[in-house]
Amino acid sequence: MAIKSFISYLSLEKNYSPHTTKAYHNDLIAFQNFCKQQFDVGDIDQVSYSLIRSWVVALVESGVSHRSVNRKIASLKAYYKFLLGLGIISINPLAKHKALKTAKKIEIPFSEVEMEGVLSQMPFEDNFEGRRDKLIIELLYTTGIRRAELIGLxxxxxxxxxxTIKVLGKRNKERIIPLLEATKELFLSYNLQRNELETVEDDAYIFLTEKGNKMYETLVYRIINKYFSLVSAKVKKSPHILRHTFATHLLNKGADLNSVKELLGHSSLASTQVYTHNSIAELKKVHFSAHPRNKK
Known part of the structure; x- marks a missing residue:
């Protein structure tokens, strides 16, 4: 099997993040284990679509969401495309596969009132962690960067x-994002505290733990959840919701879609358009209150 070569290809040639390559690897191993246990097939390089379909059925019956199943199958599809390119197989068994239908996923951004409640009214502690946490929230909201991009700053x-700040995005693609004055002031304030840490293991990185180590993903999530739980009743409170909030608030204030696309680091407008439903809601509100026909 060429799984190891495929993972190396994703990491070294496609520049996928360790998190993404691990997900691909886990999906392939899960399918391999299924084939071995259910059909006594140890080599997944040469399989028919019927085996893959059996895995799909088993996943759905075990309660895995259609969205998650589609992601797992996307991993398989990429693997077989890789094998096809190497000449190991002559037909991709997933060539005619159709993704399972999924409900449209709508994530609700934080309101301007909720953002104000955290950034202007929340009593952040006047210490390293307090200043770091506030800067993290400010930076995610005013730049729209991803959690992994924040950690890598x-x-x-x-x-x-x-x-400005330089951000290293997906596929190692760099982009420059404007820095607001308030964000710069928070950065300078935090940096003074950061420089006073007794030990710093990862000096190159901006965001550190109190022990001086590089920030990790679950800690960023916990920080966002901690503060926004105090001002918001929304079920989902995550770094990605702040990215969503950044885009939505810009669009609501009249920013054009292409500009928001560049700021977010999207490769196509289609990715950015998922953030427009709230802007459309805002337009409906304006249309409803302003159009003469609505007064009749």
Missing amino acids: KVKDVDCQAM
Whole structure:
């Protein structure tokens, strides 16, 4: 089997993140285990679509969501496309596969009132963690960067004179994002506290734990959930909701879709358009209150 070569290809040539390559690897191993246990087939390189279909049925029957099943099958599809390119197989068994239908996923952004409640009214502690936490929330909201991009930010990426930050996005694609004055002030304040840490293991990175280690993903999630639980009743409170909030608030204030696309680091407008449903709601409100026909 060529699973190891495929994972190396994703990491070294496609520049996928360790998190993404691990997900692909886990999906392939899960399918391999299923084939071995159910059909005594140990090699998944040469399988028919019927085996894959059996796995899909088993996943659905075990309660796995259609969205998650589609993601797992996407991993298989990429693997077989890789094998096809190497000449190991002559036909991709998933060539005619149709994804399972999924309900449209709508994520509700935080309101301007909720954002104000956290950033302007929340009593953040006047210490390293308090200043770090506030800067994390401010940066996610004012730049729209992803959680992994935030964690990967280095001190050299912030240019306070030019008022910009350099972000390393998916596929190692760089983009420059404007920095607001309030965000710069928070960064300078936090940096003073950061420089006073007794030990710093990962000095290049901006966001550190109190022990001086590089920030990790679950800690960012816990920080967002901690503060927003105090002001919001929304079920989902995560770093991605702040990215969603950034895009929605910009669009609601009249920003054009292409500009928001560039700020978010999307490769196509289709990815950005998922954030427009709230802007349309705002337009409906304006239309409803302003159009003469509505007064009749």
